[in-house]
Amino acid sequence: MAKKAKEAIEKNTSTEERIKEAARRVFTQKGYAATRTRDIAEESGLNLALINYYFRSKEKLFDIIMLEHLQLFIHSIMGIVNDESTSLQEKIEILVGHYIDMLIKNPNIPIFLLNEINADPKKLIAKIGIDKIQHGHEPVYLMKQWMEIAATKKMANINPIHILMNFVALTIFPFVGSPLIRNRTGLSIEAFNKLMEERKKLIPIWINATMNSALYDNGQ
């Protein structure tokens, strides 16, 4: 372990970490199939053989990046959805804010994840058991609150999956469609991000509106 100490000291620039950072950028941008190990070597400025020296194979390195991304998406919100001190409405506001902040920093993670999941759903589920993403299986407190409100008939008589889909769609889709949206509208990245900031406030209002509107419009 000659270099272990050195790595610990200058952790930020250890060879292993530099490869991972480069791999994260390239894999996330281009996807697994379009990424060459040589792209990662070039992006990191390191020798090609070091990738296999540190990570054994392209696939093993990819799995690490994929797991990181999945955790960033799911693990990071567990504290929010299980917080017993916030209301459902507050949780929605906090979640939207959390995700939009994260997506402004990492705008191409959603399309990366969705594409890789689509490429081979079974393989991904099998390889990266949900256990590794979700810590434990405690029932999510958010769900409990949801059920309570649904029971009081304050919520419209529609499948809650619709509301969940709407939440995810309204929050994440703009980033998935960002290249197309920006091309068609001529928006700069800054202008686009400003719109996303606006959505932090708008989406919770919209979610509210959709839940209530269906209550009336659906009844007839």
Place this chain on the structure above:
Amino acid sequence: MAKKAKEAIEKNTSTEERIKEAARRVFTQKGYAATRTRDIAEESGLNLALINYYFRSKEKLFDIIMLEHLQLFIHSIMGIVNDESTSLQEKIEILVGHYIDMLIKNPNIPIFLLNEINADPKKLIAKIGIDKIQHGHEPVYLMKQWMEIAATKKMANINPIHILMNFVALTIFPFVGSPLIRNRTGLSIEAFNKLMEERKKLIPIWINATMNSALYDNGQ
């Protein structure tokens, strides 16, 4: 042109068409980078060399499929958005119905398109000029109607891009996230499609609700 006549007769099963059909399936499922010309040969049950014989290269064949998909998405709705006999509200209902029907038949086209656009936005715009998708540049009638309603202050004081994003997100995103949604909820394809059918009616209501709700909630 010895076989041209034969092709014309049994158009459905001409070699060229069989390759294109196989290519459509494989490219749409796996994307350009992950697709091997051998996959297409195997899927079509035809000899590998025939792909190059009929289409010169993998890339040329891919371009054809990509153009078809883009047209399916954009060209097919031109009649709807330019119809002067329908109201804005009616147009939204018709568009949602049109897209959901199309997406139930072709559920993995959106993730395919979004991924390829993301992979290299400039290349795609350059290669397949918008001209080929959009016939002419007549101002879309839907836009005119939109502006009129916006001018009468019937619409909330938010950037119309938000509403457009919401429309696309609510309609398309569930299909993009389908593998994940179905895995997490345990829904069968049939049950999932039934939910999508429900959304034909729900999304126009929601779009309406979001436009109006923001009017009030945003004012303070």
Place this chain on the structure above:
DNA sequence: CCTATTTTTAATCATTTGATTAAAATATTT
């Protein structure tokens, strides 16, 4: 400073993959 260990490098390997070719098979024309 010397030795052992770890890390890095350049060269190379074995497959994979897009594409080509020449011959065989099939269809069309006369």
Place this chain on the structure above:
DNA sequence: AAATATTTTAATCAAATGATTAAAAATAGG
């Protein structure tokens, strides 16, 4: 049916690509 044109096949090529190796360089420990 013979001659011609077209389509299909099997074999092969050249480049790209993931991975390995042996030697060189750098580092750590005594």
